[in-house]
Each structure stands twice: as C-alpha cells, then as structure tokens.
Amino acid sequence: MDVTPTPxxxxxxxxxxxxxxxxxxxxxxxxxxxxxVEPRRLGPLAxxxxxxVKVVLNWGRRYSLWCFNFGLACCAIEFIxxxxxxxxxxxxxxxxxxxxxxxxxxxIVSGTVTxxxxxxxxxxxxxxxxxxxxxxxGACSNSGGPYWDSYSVTKGVDQIIxxxxxxxxxxxxxxxxxxxxxxxQEKIAHESLPDQYxxxxxxxxxxxxxxxPAPAPDAAPADAEEGTAQ
Amino acid sequence: xxxxxxxxxxxxxxTRETTVGIGAGAATELGTSDMVLNxxxxxxxxxxxxxxxxxxxxxxxxxxxxxxxxxxxxxxKLFEARDYRQIVMLANRHDWLSAFANELGVVLGVERMxxxxxxxxxxxxxxxxxxxxxxxxxxxxxGSYPLELGGITPVFHAFHEREQxxxxxxxxxxxxxxxxxxxxxxLKEDLPAGWYGRVRAAVASVRSRMDVFDDLxxxxxxxxxxxxxxxxxxxxxxxxYGVSGPIARASGVDFDLRRDEPYLAYPELxxxxxVVTRQEGDCLARFECLLEQAHNSLDLADAxxxxxxxxxxxxxxxxxxxxxxxxxxxxxxxxxxxxxxxGYYLVSRGDKTPWRMKLRSASYNNIQVLGELLxxxxxxxxxxxxxxxxxxVGDIDK
Numbered sequence: 001m002d003v004t005p006t007p008x009x010x011x012x013x014x015x016x017x018x019x020x021x022x023x024x025x026x027x028x029x030x031x032x033x034x035x036x037v038e039p040r041r042l043g044p045l046a047x048x049x050x051x052x053v054k055v056v057l058n059w060g061r062r063y064s065l066w067c068f069n070f071g072l073a074c075c076a077i078e079f080i081x082x083x084x085x086x087x088x089x090x091x092x093x094x095x096x097x098x099x100x101x102x103x104x105x106x107x108i109v110s111g112t113v114t115x116x117x118x119x120x121x122x123x124x125x126x127x128x129x130x131x132x133x134x135x136x137x138g139a140c141s142n143s144g145g146p147y148w149d150s151y152s153v154t155k156g157v158d159q160i161i162x163x164x165x166x167x168x169x170x171x172x173x174x175x176x177x178x179x180x181x182x183x184x185q186e187k188i189a190h191e192s193l194p195d196q197y198x199x200x201x202x203x204x205x206x207x208x209x210x211x212x213p214a215p216a217p218d219a220a221p222a223d224a225e226e227g228t229a230q
Numbered sequence: 231x232x233x234x235x236x237x238x239x240x241x242x243x244x245t246r247e248t249t250v251g252i253g254a255g256a257a258t259e260l261g262t263s264d265m266v267l268n269x270x271x272x273x274x275x276x277x278x279x280x281x282x283x284x285x286x287x288x289x290x291x292x293x294x295x296x297x298x299x300x301x302x303x304x305x306x307k308l309f310e311a312r313d314y315r316q317i318v319m320l321a322n323r324h325d326w327l328s329a330f331a332n333e334l335g336v337v338l339g340v341e342r343m344x345x346x347x348x349x350x351x352x353x354x355x356x357x358x359x360x361x362x363x364x365x366x367x368x369x370x371x372x373g374s375y376p377l378e379l380g381g382i383t384p385v386f387h388a389f390h391e392r393e394q395x396x397x398x399x400x401x402x403x404x405x406x407x408x409x410x411x412x413x414x415x416x417l418k419e420d421l422p423a424g425w426y427g428r429v430r431a432a433v434a435s436v437r438s439r440m441d442v443f444d445d446l447x448x449x450x451x452x453x454x455x456x457x458x459x460x461x462x463x464x465x466x467x468x469x470x471y472g473v474s475g476p477i478a479r480a481s482g483v484d485f486d487l488r489r490d491e492p493y494l495a496y497p498e499l500x501x502x503x504x505v506v507t508r509q510e511g512d513c514l515a516r517f518e519c520l521l522e523q524a525h526n527s528l529d530l531a532d533a534x535x536x537x538x539x540x541x542x543x544x545x546x547x548x549x550x551x552x553x554x555x556x557x558x559x560x561x562x563x564x565x566x567x568x569x570x571x572x573g574y575y576l577v578s579r580g581d582k583t584p585w586r587m588k589l590r591s592a593s594y595n596n597i598q599v600l601g602e603l604l605x606x607x608x609x610x611x612x613x614x615x616x617x618x619x620x621x622x623v624g625d626i627d628k
Contacts, residue, residue, distance in 0.1 A: 070272065072279060072301065073301060073323075073326060073623070073624055074323060074326035074407055074408065074624070077326060077327065077370070077407060078406070078407065080389070081389060081392070081393070081406075084385070084386060084389035084390075084393075085386050085389065085390060086389070086390070086393050111301075112301065112303050114299075114300060114301060114302055114303065116299055116300050116302065117271065117279055117300045117301070120271055120272060120300075124272065146319065146320060146323065147303045147304070147305075147308065149308065149311065150303055150304040150305075150307070150308055151304050151307065152302050152303060152304045153303050153304065170408065171406075171407055171408070173406060
C-alpha cells in the first residue's frame with residue numbers, strides 16, 4: 001500500500017467538508033465567489049478545533065505503538081532480531097511489551113498463517129481496541145509465500161483481517177521491518193479519524209425525548225419509596 | 231473472503247472443559263476440582279503456536295496433552311510438487327533455526343541416489359556452515375531460555391553473537407536465516423575472497439564472549455534453582471519416544487549421528503568432536519548440554535577452517551544436468567540437526583520430483599514426551615520444562 005503523503009492529504013481531509021482539497025492560502029477562490037479568503041483552518045470553530053488536535057493525536061499515536069507480536073514462524077525470529085540491540089525498533093516508538101492484544105495498538109503478524117490458526121488470529125485482532133493497525137511481516141502472511149499451493153495455509157492474513165502495511169521478504173530483514181514501521185507511521189500521521197470512522201447520520205428525533213407517560217396513581221408511593229431508599 | 235476464512239469469530243483455542251466440583255471433596259478428597267487449562271496456541275512460552283492442554287489439580291499438573299498442527303504447512307505434500315532444486319528451499323524452512331542442516335539432508339539423499347561425488351572443498355565448507363548454523367541455533371535457545379525464566383539480559387548477548395555469525399553466513403549465501411546455499415553436488419557458488427578469514431574472526435569473537443552464558447547464566451543461583459531437578463527425563467522415556475539431540479544426551483543417552491554414523495567430513499573430525507552428555511536429565515542438564523555443544527561447535531568450525539586453509543583450490547560444486555532426476559529407488563538420510571535427528575525418507579520413481587518425501591523432524595518426537603514429563607509438576611515449572619525441550623514449532627508441525 002502506498003502511504004506516501006500526497007498534496008491532498010496535507011490540507012483538510014474531513015469527509016464532510018464540501019470544499020475539501022488544496023486551498024490557496026490568502027487568495028480569493030474564483031470557483032466560490034465570496035468564499036473564504038483565509039485558509040480553511042482559520043474558519044469557523046468547528047473546523048478550527050479538529051486539525052491541531054488531530055496532529056497532536058496522530059503524533060502521539062505514531063510514536064507509541066504498543067505492539068503485539070503475533071509470532072508464527074521464521075519471521076518471528078527476524079522480528080525478535082529487529083527488537084534487539086542492533087536494530088532496536090523501540091527507538092521508533094514501537095514498544096513490544098504489550099501484555100496482550102487488549103493493550104496493543106499494533107499487531108505484527110509474522111509468519112505463516114494456517115487455516116487452523118486463522119480463527120485465533122481473527123479473535124485476537126478483534127480483542128484489540130480501536131484505533132488498531134496491522135503489519136503483515138513476511139511473504140507467508142502477505143500471500144502464503146512459498147506455501148502458496150499448500151492445502152493448509154491461508155493465502156495471506158489479509159483474508160481474515162485488514163492489513164495496513166505489507167513487508168515483503170522471506171523472511172524480511174530487520175531493516176525491512178523498520179521501513180514498514182516508518183511507512184505505518186507516515187500513514188498514521190496523515191490519517192483523520194472522521195474519514196476512518198465516518199459518523200452515522202443522526203436523525204433529529206434522536207435528540208428529542210418522547211414524553212413519558214404519567215405514573216399510575218397507585219404506583220406512585222412505591223416509586224417514591226424506592227427513590228428514597230436509593 | 232474466500233474459502234477457509236472463518237465467517238464469525240469462532241474461538242481459536244476451542245474446547246473449554248471445566249470440571250467444577252461443588253462442596254468440599256466433590257471432585258477429589260482434597261476438595262480441589264480439576265481444571266483444564268489451555269496454554270497457547272499463542273503464548274510467549276511456546277515459541278510460536280504450540281498448544282498444550284493441561285489438566286490441573288490446584289497448581290499440580292495431572293495430565294498434559296500437546297495439541298499440534300497450528301503451524302502445519304503441508305511441506306511433505308509440497309515436496310511432491312517441487313523439483314529437487316526447489317525442495318531445498320522448502321526443506322530448510324520447517325526448522326527455521328537450523329536451515330542449513332535441513333538442506334543438508336535433502337541434498338545428501340539425492341546425491342546418494344545419484345551416486346554423485348561431492349568435491350572435497352564443498353564437503354568441508356558444508357561441515358563448517360553446518361557447525362556455524364548449530365551455534366546460531368544454540369545461541370537462540372541459550373538466550374531465550376533464561377528469558378522465559380525471567381532473566382532478560384542473556385538474550386541481548388545471544389542476539390549480538392548471532393548477528394556476527396549471521397553476517398558471515400549472509401556474506402556467503404545472501405540469507406540471514408534461510409541460506410539455500412546447498413545444491414545437489416555441492417554449494418551454490420564459491421565463497422567470497424577473504425571469507426574464511428572473516429569467519430575465523432567471527433568465531434573467535436563469539437567464543438570470547440561465551441562466558442556470558444557460562445558464568446552469567448549458568449552461574450546464576452536463581453537460574454540453577456529453577457532448573458535443577460526440574461523435569462527429570464528418564465533415559466527409558468528417551469528411547470520410548472524417540473527423543474534425540476541435546477535433550478536425549480542430557481539424560482545419558484550417548485547418541486550422536488556425527489560420531490555414530492558420520493556424514494560430511496565428521497569422520498576426520500573425530501578428535502575434535504565431543505559428544506556432550508549428562509546423566510541428570512533435568513532442565514539444567516539440558517541447558518548444560520546445549521551450552522557445551524555450542525562451545526564444541528565453535529571448535530569444530532575452527533578445525534574446518536584449518537583444514538580448508540590447507541586444501542588445494544578446486545571446484546565447490548558439480549555441473550548438473552538441466553533436468554535433475556533421481557533414479558528409481560528409495561533412501562533414508564538422517565543427520566544430526568542442532569535439535570536432534572532429522573531424517574528424510576526419499577522415494578523416487580525416476581521423475582524430477584520425488585514420489586514421496588517423508589520428513590522425520592526432531593522436535594515432533596521431542597515434544598511428545600511432554601505428556602509424560604509434565605504430569606506431577608507444578609504450573610510454575612511448566613515454562614522451565616517447556617523451554618528446556620528446545621523445540622521449534624515448525625519442526626513439530628512441518
């Protein structure tokens with residue numbers, strides 16, 4: 001997946017923004033006469049607030065990736081090598097000490113996924129809290145790799161869970177994992193939560209509360225008693 | 231979404247048997263109830279995806295059943311769809327810590343069927359690489375076993391040494407783990423200029439820091455207390471289950487194919503090769519065997535280098551026909567892999583692919599003994615015993 005930043009992703013990327021796209025700074029826009037002359041982030045408060053917060057959130061998120069290593073096969077050894085002194089991915093903010101999937105932000109699937117193992121992977125992925133990211137490390141978890149024609153191997157972990165970054169190699173070098181982590185961090189830096197999790201349209205009725213029926217006359221004392229008891 | 235994909239979140243670690251006793255003495259006279267505890271398939275102490283079903287009485291393990299197959303990749307069936315060059319690539323992956331030794335069994339078998347003579351330099355270089363691979367494998371376990379017992383430092387040292395050896399292995403073969411350097415009739419290509427000197431330097435450098443494991447790990451009181459007399463494996467069980475490698479030798483079973491059925495250049499290394507044995511059969515003995523074997527492998531590597539330095543220049547591989555076919559017949563090749571006996575039963579019907587290639591891997595037999603070894607021990611000792619069996623999950627599930 002190409003996560004190279006595009007000019008578009010530098011500007012506003014709110015899904016709901018009708019004027020999404022590059023905005024010439026301080027120049028009147030002929031396509032929208034009378035429109036905002038100022039850059040968009042200086043617009044109304046609703047637009048002003050999310051952007052810096054988004055930057056801060058993404059900045060924090062990309063450099064504290066608590067990582068859950070789903071070590072399955074050979075690639076797990078190279079994953080361990082990447083976590084050791086020579087390559088040391090902790091300097092990139094990847095922390096391989098997540099006690100379990102429930103405390104992890106990033107899952108690195110390193111190794112061959114078999115059909116027998118696949119349900120466990122899906123289950124552990126579902127246990128991770130949002131926002132969560134997956135790096136598929138190695139040919140086997142990318143596509144089945146050298147076991148592409150095996151009867152028992154799942155042809156890529158992306159058949160069961162969504163994958164953000166694919167690291168090729170059999171097994172990839174530790175440097176390749178570092179590159180994959182950098183790519184993921186670029187991706188996180190440019191992501192916007194409203195795009196990722198578009199809010200369902202809320203009907204106006206949801207904000208209104210229907211009138212409650214009056215309590216029955218004989219039930220009222222009982223309710224009152226309960227209220228005092230609490 | 232295709233076939234084989236679970237449509238719902240079916241529980242991976244499936245069965246949940248819990249026998250619950252109500253009232254004192256409902257389940258046993260002691261008033262405790264049996265509980266079935268799943269270790270794995272994804273658990274840090276299982277080096278991957280081994281699953282063990284434990285039946286517990288309090289903290290005491292009363293029954294243990296290894297559930298294998300989570301890493302089954304069907305390599306044996308795939309061998310039948312690959313030609314003899316491609317098999318080397320698949321065969322080195324089942325035990326990913328001893329890739330070179332795995333390749334060796336395949337090519338030795340095919341060479342034997344073809345009646346092929348391997349150049350002397352290739353044989354000695356193969357022996358050298360096999361011993362370096364053994365050190366790499368052992369270093370992994372020398373680091374990871376203390377880690378499982380709670381000591382974090384040794385694994386950093388182990389990987390530092392591993393990186394040095396991996397650098398020379400990579401220089402020769404291009405791979406850090408899966409070398410794919412063996413070919414039928416020799417090695418892939420000649421070694422880079424000055425490589426032997428760099429190997430000698432790497433071996434010396436690794437040897438100079440092996441005292442980390444001799445003193446820091448083996449001399450550690452906590453480490454000794456957690457492994458001494460824990461998980462004692464009797465020699466009778468070793469024979470019954472076909473346990474091999476350093477685990478078997480730690481129980482006093484003096485069997486090493488490098489000495490007892492020598493292959494490669496081992497017949498000429500008999501004075502350097504030392505078959506390390508212990509009599510205790512506990513976790514500590516297994517670790518000691520592994521450590522001493524790593525020392526001996528470094529010596530063997532040096533002996534190979536000495537010998538290679540005195541050899542006449544010559545070819546390192548044999549010219550092969552475009553289509554390589556093994557003649558009709560069958561053969562069984564076994565080698566002393568770092569983790570134990572690794573065998574290939576090769577049946578050929580004269581095609582360019584084997585008709586059947588059965589793989590006998592060391593870890594598969596070695597972990598079967600868990601069913602006998604774990605009952606009667608405490609849960610806290612389980613990790614110590616599991617780690618001391620030095621297995622690779624791919625080697626179990628193939």
